[in-house]
Structure formats: structure tokens, C-alpha cells
Amino acid sequence: MHYIQSDIVFVRIWMDSAAHLSGVAFMRINPTALLSLAGLMSPAPLAAQTMATADDGPQIVTGGTRTAGETRMPDVIVTARRREENAQAVPASLNVVGGDLLDLSYTVNTQGVTALIPSLNYSSANPRNTALTIRGLGSSVVAVSQSNDGLEPGVGFYVDQVYHARPATAAFDFADIAQIEELRGPQGTLFGKNTTAGAINITSRAPTFTREGFAELSYGDYNLVQARGWVSGPISDTVAYRLSAVATRRDGILDNVATxxxxxxxxxxxxxGQLLFKPSETLQTRIIADFTNFQAYCCTQVFVRVGETQRPLSRRYAYLAGQFGYAPASTDPYDRRINYDGPLGVDTNEGGVSAITDWRVGIGTITAVTAWRFWNWDAENDRDYTGLPIQLSQHIPSRQDQYSQEIRLASDGERRISYVVGLYGFRQRITGRPISIYGPAAAGWLIGQTTGANNTPVPTNLLDGYGQDGRTDFRTQSYAAFGEVNVRIVPTLTATGGLRYTHEDKDGYYSTFTFGGPAATSSALINARLGILRGQSYQAHDKDGSLSGRANLAWNVTDGVFGYASYARGFKSGGINMSGLPLNAQNQPALATAVVRPERNTTYEVGLKTQPFDRRLVFNIDGFYTRVRDFQATIVDSSQTAALRGYLSNIPKVTVKGIEADATAIVVAGLTVRAGVAYSDGRYTDYPAGPCPLELQTNQTAVCSLTGKRLASLPPWAITAGIDYSHQVAGGSVFLHADTASRSGYNGDPTLSRYTRIDAYNLTNASIGYRFAGGLELAVFARNLLDSNYLQNVTVQAGNSGLILGTPGDPRVIGVTLRTRQ
Structure with missing residues (x-):
């Protein structure tokens, strides 16, 4: 059974319980080993045992197993409000994608989920520089700047109830997922960590007391290989286990002619790996340990275009490239050809251990979630994006550790008054080492042939071997109390109110020093080199607390028609710049920008959820208005000549308003179609001192008013659609899946330069397969079936020369999948 329910959309594919398809990824371990997982299972399954916990709720489809002949939508159970509820009765906008649909659509990471959820946007130049936004809010990290460790994401990312503090987690592949919930708007009154824009809540499949197993092997273009598998079953009458694995490998899609x-x-x-301890019907503990590793020769970008600036001709890309006799491998980004000479590679991993205990007592269920997680990061890239030795190395090896403890009490069952109350504690430490080293072509490209008022000649080797090293240390302590209560005023009208108080302490230490390079013989040359790179050292502290909350009214108009109106206020604590500070006119750090103010989000929303035609159709719609004050953003310091340094700042006011609607219909038994649309109008309502777009930049530090301009990285229109079909034939069944997603054009850079606009695009995926009566399945899949050319993100080259780079979307990939389950 396969479903997607969105606040708005709910999809169910009418297949039998063996019809799970899988996502495609790429493999680094022996695929045969994963295929052998199915053989670990005993052929004699034990009797099923009920597992009644909040964790397992997302796996439940009310009504039990359904056959291909049924024509009514099943209920989808969610835990968006930390208790099991029908998604169609939750007074909030949300999307729910079931694990079977993730498998069926070959969705193996958060980026792939955006093809199924129109309001979710994902951008990632590499795992560290990953940004998730909901309705255009949540993160302003763009490919032009590094992720800032001192800034919290506005979109919370939760896996099995554990908050993942670093956005890089969202870049990893996932496997064996029961359900993904996208929750829109502030979520502080129910979730442990406060988030202002929304939350992604992922639940993995839990251990079972019946034996089951799954194994899959896929192969496609570019030597794409993926193996996935899981096995689950009882150890004893009270203990069950689950082991899941995925491995993925694919050759490169960019041809580096230089190497x-x-x-x-x-x-x-x-x-x-998971263990479930269930000594009684009222008590259980689920222990989860996971590890993910990503090692690849990536992640770089291609030439997109050259934009004009107001800088002198000698500082523009055409002159600089001509000075060195350089030409890119191709000026068409979809040729996917580069000629970069610098190092390239990513080595990152993350993992952790958590324990989730549910204890049913007389007044409800007590849930305790204890977790430790870590994230290691190291990568190098040719940050000048040319075949010239301008920057020899840039990388920021770092380590993050986090500890969290949450305890909640949630009422059970249907009552006139229901509630959730909880306490949350979180500690985090991130240490880093920012390293940059320049090469023999750096002086000519970044400084020029002369410098200073007296036009002092610049030696060509002035920056050769000149670099930066240092240490960073960022620490967070966060504590919160939260609660929400629902009161049924009359049988058809329910009022909800929730409050949260959060207290946070943050400390940041940043220290860098310069080294190397030939001796500078004059003050003009010394100043020129310091203008490229200068050591900095500072410490900063931020301490604040805030009350946030939400309220709504929900009305069961009739059977199958549900309406609501809500108000929510979110709070995100202040941030600390951990990537270095912009320099003032005296080339000294502007310490006033070390700490940025808290961000406050106010959202109003109305919605209607319906299930007409005897539940053969689900149609939901909502409208929202969001106002954000002191929006925390990563701004680019255009006065820097060597590197476009990203630092934190506050945008006085941002607003986003829009409408979202989804529909899913069972046309005939076995045939389901769905569609979703999101329209968002995001604006910088008050932004008088924003960064200047490329076409207005000069050699002088300048600010430009962006008031009234559209919010960056937010497509005004996003449309998704899909079709799923299954038909029984002699000896088995045929199944078909297709999904398509279109996004209108938008600006991919916070400066809103006309040269950094990303054009509208469409992405279509499809698969067709045959399932034999014995359970073996064979499928053919296509990712980017129409071979669409599109950009995932854009970057302005360091040095403000006018060069624009981007990450092209993956080309069409066609492959085959073989899977079996027991």
C-alpha cells in the first residue's frame, strides 16, 4: 500500500503488500551481501504482535491490508502533534509521504522529496552547504558562501524524534523509511527544538515481531549501482530487532578535461540497527544506532555565464581571463565540461545513538527521548573554478557533537480535553579549522598589476603560498518547556492553545592567522595582501529567552469536511558569526556584527480538508500569511576581493503569503492520480541596506536597498503531479509509477542580481515493472526522463569578476532494479 497525504495531498497506490519499489542510490559495498539479507530470515514467521507507540503510528494505515479492488482512501496516521491522529483531522498544513511511495518513486534523499512536495525547497552545493526552506523560509545559505556554524536552521530536521542540528544531515541518503512528514509554520509548542519555518519529521520503520526482509539491487547509467536491504524479526517474546543498510555508487557527471x-x-x-524491548503492553524502549558515510570526488560547479559589473575593466572576468590566456572548457553549463586544476573531494560522516521509551500510565503516555549525535566534515574544492592556480586549497575540517534529552506527557485516546506537555534540553559543540592557501596566479587575478595611490607594481608571486589557518569553537546550550492543549467546545468545534519558553546560551570563538608568501617590500603591497586575507580573532556571547506559541480553531463542518484557522508565533535565538567578520574602512573587524538578533516569525493560516465522493477524492487547500522580523540571513561582503565572505546579519522584515492546494483521486480501482500546487509571494518588506547585485558593484563597499524585492531562492509557483497504476495479470501484476515537478524561475542569490536567476524547469521520473506471484520484482526506472536541463544553485566567483557558476541537475539516468521480499 502506497500513499502520500498532504495536508493536502494523499496518495495511495492500490497494490498488495508486496508491491514495495525502491529508491536508487549508488553503492560502495558488495551488493551481493545485501541481497543475502533475505536469506537470514526464518521461513516460519511468528504470530504478529501489536506495537502501540507513538513511534509506530506513522506505519499504521487504518483498516488493515486492502486489496486492489477497493476504491476508498485509507486513513493516514501521523504524529505531527506528538500523538497518533488522522492527518485529515489535524488543524495544520502538512504533507505526509509514506515509505512505500518513497520506494516506488525511487526517492532516497531529501532532495528527491521536493519532487513530491511543492512547498519544500532544497539547495546543496555540497553536504555542508545544504539549505532547506519551507515556503521560502528557513535558511538563506547559498552556494556562494559557506554554511555558518553559528546560525540555526529555521527548518527543523528530525529523525525518529531526534533533532539534527546541522543541515548537512539532510544531504545524506536514507533507507527503510516508514514516513516523512513536512510540517509548515512554527513548531515550537510540540517539538523539542524550536523552529520558525517548519519541520521535516522522518520516521524509520521499527523492529517487528514478525519476520520480514527485503533486498534490492539497481544498476543504471553512469555506472550507477545501489543496493538496499533490511531484515527484522523477534529475538524473544519481548525483544525484536531490525537491521537496515544502503550503499550507493555512481561515476562522475562532469568531465574535467584538465585531469x-x-x-x-x-x-x-x-x-x-535497532532493538525494541517490549516487556509489557504499557512499556517499551526502542534503541537506535546509525552511521552514514559519504566519500566522493565532488562537489564542484560549471561555467554558467559572465555578468557585467561597475568595476574597472581590468578587474572584470574578460580582461582577467585574457591576461592569463584562459578559456573555460565550455560556456554551455549543460555540456558538463570543466577544466579545473585544484583539489576536489568530500569526506564526511555522521551518526549517533538514541533511546526512545514509551510508558503508558493512567493519565497518558510518558515519552523520553535521549540522544547523542556527531558529524565530521572535510572537503576541498577549486574555489576559483578555473584551470588557473589562483586558490590552491580551501577547506574547513570540522566536528560537531550534540546531546539532547526530551521528556513528554501526552494524553491518550479521544477526550474532551487532550494535551501534550514537555521539557527539552540540548547541548552542542562545533569545532573547526578554516584553511585557505593561494597560488602563483592569485595576485594577478585578485589584486592586479598595480596597487595603492602610487600605482605600486604588484609582483606576480605576491600571494603565492600566502594563506590562512585558524581555529573556531562554537557552543550552544538550550532549555525549553512547552505544552499544548485541545479543548472540544462542542462535538464539532475544538480550540487549541500552546506555549513554549526557550532559554539559550551561545558562545563563539574565532581565531585565524596568515602565513607564507614572499616578503612584501612596501606598505602598499602589505595592505594589498591584507585586503585579500587578514587574520582575525574575537569571542562573542549571546544569551536570550523568549515565549512563543500558537492557537487555532478546528471545525468539523460535516463528515469529510474539516476547516481550521490558526495563529502561530515562532522564535529563533540569536546567532554568532563563525566564518569571520566583514572589515570596515580601516580593514578592522566590525565587531558589531559578531552577534545577530533573534528572529521572530508570525504566521496566520486558514485551511480546508475534504474527502468527497465517498472518499474517492481528497482535496485540501490552505492560505497563509507570514511576517518575519529580524530575519537571520547569510550576507555576502562585496568589499572582499579574494573571497566572497559570508557573514550573518538581520534583515529587518520579510513577508511571505500564498496558497497551497492538493488533490488525489482514485479514478478506477488500481489507478490513482494526484496533483499539488503552491503559490508563494515572498518579499523583502524592509531591507534598506542589502548587498548590491553584481551589476551595481564597484571597487568601493556599498549597500543597496532591496526593499520590496522578491525573496531569493523561492519559486513563486511549484507544481507536482503523479500517477500510479497496478493491474493483475496471469502469474503476477504490472505496476507503473510517474511523478513530475515543475518550478517557476527564481533568483538563486540574495543579491538578486539578474545574472544569478535560475530559469523555470521540470523534472519527471518514472518506473514500470512486473511482480511475479512468488514476490520477485523486476522494474525499469528513469530519473529525469525528459533529460531536462536545469540548475540546482548558482555561485558568484570569488573576486567579483562577474563569473557566474552553477550546479547542473543530473542528466537522464535509466536503469533496472531487481528486488525480493519475504
Whole structure:
């Protein structure tokens, strides 16, 4: 059974319980080993045992197993409000994608989920520089700047109830997922960590007391290989286990003619082990340990275009490239050809251990979630994006550790008054080492032939070997109390109110020093070199607390028609710049920008959820208005000549308003179609001192008013659609899946330069297969079936020369999948 329910959309594919298809990724371990997982299972399954916990709720489809002949939508159970509820009765906008649909659509990571959820946007130049936004809010990290460790994401990312503090987690592949919920708007009154824009709540499949197993092997273009598998079953009458693994490998899709090695390969593997202890019907503990590793020759970008600036001709790309006799391998980004000479590679991993205990007592269920997680990061890239030795190395090896403890009490069953109350504690430490080293072409490209008022000649080797090293240390302590209560005023009208108080302490230490390079013989040359790179050292502290909350009214108009109106206020604590500070006119750090103010989000929303025609159709719609004050953003310091340094700042006011609607219909038994649309109008309502777009930049530090302009990285229109079909034939069944997603054009850079606009695009995926009566399945899949050319993100080259780069979407990939389950 396969479903997607969105606040708005709910999809169910009418297949029998064996019709799970799988996502495609790329493999780094022996695929045969994963295929052998199915053989670990005993052929004699034990009797099923009920598992009644909040964790397992997302796996439940009310009504039990359904056959292909049924024509009514099943209920989808969610835990969006930390208790099991029918998604169609939750007074909030949300999307729910079931694990079977994830498998069926070959969705193996968060980026793939955006093809199924129109309001969710994902951008990632590499795992560290990953940004998730909901309705255009949540993160302003763009490919032009590094992720700032001192800034919290506005979109919370939760896996099995554990908050993942670093956005890089969202870049990893996932496997064996029961359900993904996208929750829109502030979520502080129910979730442990406060988030202002929304939350992604992922639930993995839990251990079972019946034996089951799954194994899959896929092969496609670019030597794409993926193996996935899981096995689950009882250890005793009270203990069950589950072991899941995925491995993925793919050759590079960018041809680096300078080295003869294809770039942007994929290589990842992940493993997850679980134990479920269930000594009684009222008490259980689920222990989860996981590890994910990503090692690849990636992640780089291609030439997109050259934009004009107001800088002198000698500082523009055409002159600089001509000075060195350089030409890009191709000026068409979809040729996917580069000629970069610098190092390239990503080595990152993350993992952790958590324990979730549910204890049913007389007044409800007590849930305790204890977790430790870590994230290691190291990568190098040719940050000048040319075949010239301008920047020899840039990387920021870092380590993150987090500890969290949450305890909640939630009422059980249907009552006139229901509630959730909880306490949350969170500690985090991130240490880093920012490293940059320049090469023999750096002086000519970044400074020029002369410098200073007296036009002092610049030696060509002035920056050769000149670099930066340092240490960063960022620490967070966060504590919160939260609660929400629902009161049924009359049988058809329910009022909800929730409050949260959050207290946070943050400390940041940043220290860098310069080294190397030939001796500078004059003050003009010294100043020129310091203008490229200068050591900085500072410490900063931020301490704040805030009350946030939400309220709504929900009305069961008739059977199958549900309406609601809500108000929510979110709070995100202040941030600390951990990537260095912009320099003032005296080339000194502007310490006033070390700490940025808290962000406050106010959202109003109305919605209607319906299930007409005897539940053969689900149609939901909502409208929203969001106002954000002191929006925390990563701003680019255009005065920097060597590197477009990203630092944190506050945008006085941002607003987003829009309408979202989804519909799913069972046309005939076995045939389901769905469609979703999101329209969002995001604006910088008050932004008088924003960064200047490329076409207005000069050699002088300047600010430009962006008031009234559209919010960056937010497509005004996003449309998704899909079709699923299953038909019984002699000896088995045929199944078909297709999904398509279109997004209108938008600006991919916060400066809103006309040269950084990303054009509208469409992405279509499809698969067709045959399932034999014995359970073996064979399928053919296509990712980017129409071979659409589109950009995932854009970057302005360091040095403000006018060069624009981007990450092209993957080309069409066609492959085959073989799977079996027991």
C-alpha cells in the first residue's frame, strides 16, 4: 500500500503488500551481501504482535491490508502533534509521504522529496552547504558562501524524534523509511527544538515481531549501482530487532578535461540497527544506532555565464581571463565540461545513538527521548573554478557533537480535553579549522598589476603560498518547556492553545592567522595582501529567552469536511558569526556584527480538508500569511576581493503569503492520480541596506536597498503531479509509477542580481515493472526522463569578476532494479 497525504495531498497506490519499489542510490559495498539479507530470515514467521507507540503510528494505515479492488482512501496516521491522529483531522498544513511511495518513486534523499512536495525547497552545493526552506523560509545559505556554524536552521530536521542540528544531515541518503512528514509554520509548542519555518519529521520503520526482509539491487547509467536491504524479526517474546543498510555508487557527471577524471561522483553507505524491548503492553524502549558515510570526488560547479559589473575593466572576468590566456572548457553549463586544476573531494560522516521509551500510565503516555549525535566534515574544492592556480586549497575540517534529552506527557485516546506537555534540553559543540592557501596566479587575478595611490607594481608571486589557518569553537546550550492543549467546545468545534519558553546560551570563538608568501617590500603591497586575507580573532556571547506559541480553531463542518484557522508565533535565538567578520574602512573587524538578533516569525493560516465522493477524492487547500522580523540571513561582503565572505546579519522584515492546494483521486480501482500546487509571494518588506547585485558593484563597499524585492531562492509557483497504476495479470501484476515537478524561475542569490536567476524547469521520473506471484520484482526506472536541463544553485566567483557558476541537475539516468521480499 502506497500513499502520500498532504495536508493536502494523499496518495495511495492500490497494490498488495508486496508491491514495495525502491529508491536508487549508488553503492560502495558488495551488493551481493545485501541481497543475502533475505536469506537470514526464518521461513516460519511468528504470530504478529501489536506495537502501540507513538513511534509506530506513522506505519499504521487504518483498516488493515486492502486489496486492489477497493476504491476508498485509507486513513493516514501521523504524529505531527506528538500523538497518533488522522492527518485529515489535524488543524495544520502538512504533507505526509509514506515509505512505500518513497520506494516506488525511487526517492532516497531529501532532495528527491521536493519532487513530491511543492512547498519544500532544497539547495546543496555540497553536504555542508545544504539549505532547506519551507515556503521560502528557513535558511538563506547559498552556494556562494559557506554554511555558518553559528546560525540555526529555521527548518527543523528530525529523525525518529531526534533533532539534527546541522543541515548537512539532510544531504545524506536514507533507507527503510516508514514516513516523512513536512510540517509548515512554527513548531515550537510540540517539538523539542524550536523552529520558525517548519519541520521535516522522518520516521524509520521499527523492529517487528514478525519476520520480514527485503533486498534490492539497481544498476543504471553512469555506472550507477545501489543496493538496499533490511531484515527484522523477534529475538524473544519481548525483544525484536531490525537491521537496515544502503550503499550507493555512481561515476562522475562532469568531465574535467584538465585531469581526465570525471567529477561529482557519488559514494555513500549507511547502516542502521535497532532493538525494541517490549516487556509489557504499557512499556517499551526502542534503541537506535546509525552511521552514514559519504566519500566522493565532488562537489564542484560549471561555467554558467559572465555578468557585467561597475568595476574597472581590468578587474572584470574578460580582461582577467585574457591576461592569463584562459578559456573555460565550455560556456554551455549543460555540456558538463570543466577544466579545473585544484583539489576536489568530500569526506564526511555522521551518526549517533538514541533511546526512545514509551510508558503508558493512567493519565497518558510518558515519552523520553535521549540522544547523542556527531558529524565530521572535510572537503576541498577549486574555489576559483578555473584551470588557473589562483586558490590552491580551501577547506574547513570540522566536528560537531550534540546531546539532547526530551521528556513528554501526552494524553491518550479521544477526550474532551487532550494535551501534550514537555521539557527539552540540548547541548552542542562545533569545532573547526578554516584553511585557505593561494597560488602563483592569485595576485594577478585578485589584486592586479598595480596597487595603492602610487600605482605600486604588484609582483606576480605576491600571494603565492600566502594563506590562512585558524581555529573556531562554537557552543550552544538550550532549555525549553512547552505544552499544548485541545479543548472540544462542542462535538464539532475544538480550540487549541500552546506555549513554549526557550532559554539559550551561545558562545563563539574565532581565531585565524596568515602565513607564507614572499616578503612584501612596501606598505602598499602589505595592505594589498591584507585586503585579500587578514587574520582575525574575537569571542562573542549571546544569551536570550523568549515565549512563543500558537492557537487555532478546528471545525468539523460535516463528515469529510474539516476547516481550521490558526495563529502561530515562532522564535529563533540569536546567532554568532563563525566564518569571520566583514572589515570596515580601516580593514578592522566590525565587531558589531559578531552577534545577530533573534528572529521572530508570525504566521496566520486558514485551511480546508475534504474527502468527497465517498472518499474517492481528497482535496485540501490552505492560505497563509507570514511576517518575519529580524530575519537571520547569510550576507555576502562585496568589499572582499579574494573571497566572497559570508557573514550573518538581520534583515529587518520579510513577508511571505500564498496558497497551497492538493488533490488525489482514485479514478478506477488500481489507478490513482494526484496533483499539488503552491503559490508563494515572498518579499523583502524592509531591507534598506542589502548587498548590491553584481551589476551595481564597484571597487568601493556599498549597500543597496532591496526593499520590496522578491525573496531569493523561492519559486513563486511549484507544481507536482503523479500517477500510479497496478493491474493483475496471469502469474503476477504490472505496476507503473510517474511523478513530475515543475518550478517557476527564481533568483538563486540574495543579491538578486539578474545574472544569478535560475530559469523555470521540470523534472519527471518514472518506473514500470512486473511482480511475479512468488514476490520477485523486476522494474525499469528513469530519473529525469525528459533529460531536462536545469540548475540546482548558482555561485558568484570569488573576486567579483562577474563569473557566474552553477550546479547542473543530473542528466537522464535509466536503469533496472531487481528486488525480493519475504
Amino acid at each position: 581526465g577524471r570525471a567529477a561529482n561522483t557519488v559514494g555513500t553507505q549507511a547502516v542502521r
